[in-house]
Amino acid sequence: MRVPFIKMHGLGNDFVVLDARRDTLPAMTGALAARIADRRTGIGCDQLILLEPSDSADFRMRIVNADGSEVGACGNATRAVVLLHGAPARIETDGGLLAAEPRDGGATVDMGRPRFGWDEIPLAYAMDTLSMPVGWDGLKTPAAVNVGNPHAVFFVPDCDAVALESLGPRIENDPLFPERVNVNVATVESRSRIRLRVWERGAGLTRACGTGACATAVAAMRRGLADRAVEVVLPGGPLDIRWGEDGRIAMTGPAREAYRGTFEWDDFA
Known part of the structure; x- marks a missing residue:
């Protein structure tokens, strides 16, 4: 055939x-x-x-x-x-x-609309998903967001300096995440611009991840680090993310x- x-x-x-x-x-x-x-x-x-x-x-x-x-x-x-x-x-x-x-x-x-409940991510047990009290080799206190897929978002001084090739699979498969997780490392450059790299569960390092950009933008907004409209720059290029007052996320890109x-x-x- x-x-x-x-x-x-x-x-x-x-x-x-x-x-x-x-x-x-x-x-x-x-x-x-x-x-x-x-x-x-x-x-x-x-x-x-x-x-x-x-x-x-x-x-x-x-x-x-x-x-x-x-x-x-x-x-x-x-x-x-x-x-x-x-x-x-x-x-x-x-x-x-x-x-x-x-x-x-x-x-x-x-x-x-993004989901933030620990059982909606899902996590193995209850905890604060805005600043999770966990860490892996220097990556600490991630935010957890579900945007159709589960994401853990780490804010770091330089996302390009993180050894995501080795840390990504470890975090993805940690028992804390019963359905595995996408691992995002992000650097907030201004209230309207974030740099991001993503280890995608089941795919590894990719040049861009749309749900990862949405999850990262929302996590930054919830922490007061960014405005409700941001440019998220991935290795493959930028996406525009807006989190409306109605709670819905709009993503625009090529x-x-x-x-x-x-x-x-x-x-x-």
């Missing part, structure tokens, strides 16, 4: 998009997604995105990390698929319903289609 795919990215966070809204595909498994995502023997991506019909929205988006684990939300992928859709859309995800609108070269996404191709399904099954 020859299957078409679309390679897309948001600030270098890259995706293989499979469109099953009209033509049904065989069942997608974590192992199959991981083989497609492999950068040496597959197509290569941070996440595989599967578009499906939805009874409650314009379409459903499933997000599978490079290691085969499925997650609830991906801000960069949402911008990419609504650009592909070519019109404003309501998108069903496991992390909730998202609304997105294409803009010139990108999109704005309503990421919904997305691009890189190329299209086909593959033989049985080669990866």
Whole structure:
């Protein structure tokens, strides 16, 4: 079975998009997604995105990390698929319903309301999620935020100096986080600008993470470090994040289609 795919990215966070809204595909498994995502023997991506019909929205988006684990939300992928859709859309995800609108070269996404309860992150036990009394090798007192995905946010003097390649997987898999966690290290440069690097659960270091930018911005705002509208600069480029008075997060940034191709399904099954 020859299957078409679309390679897309948001600030270098890259995706293989499979469109099953009209033509049904065989069942997608974590192992199959991981083989497609492999950068040496597959197509290569941070996440595989599967578009499906939805009874409650314009379409459903499933997000599978490079290691085969499925997650609830991906801000960069949402911008990419609504650009592909070519019109404003309501998108069903496991992390909730998202609304997105294409803009010139990108999109704005309503990421919904962040969650802060320890059991909503989730954590293994109750604690203050604005300043958690925990630490790992110099990274201390993170804030925890769920924006469709769980995030731990550390504010540091220089995010580029943090050994995230080694600390990221340790924190991601700590028993404190029963569903694992995305690890964000952020440097607040002004009340309107934050630099950020993210270790994504199931994908590792990526050039950009939309939900990470939202979680980091909201954590900085809750701590009084930033205004309600900030530019979050990731290795792949900037995202504009606004946390409205209604509690909803709006994320605006670019997305691009890189190329299209086909593959033989049985080669990866």
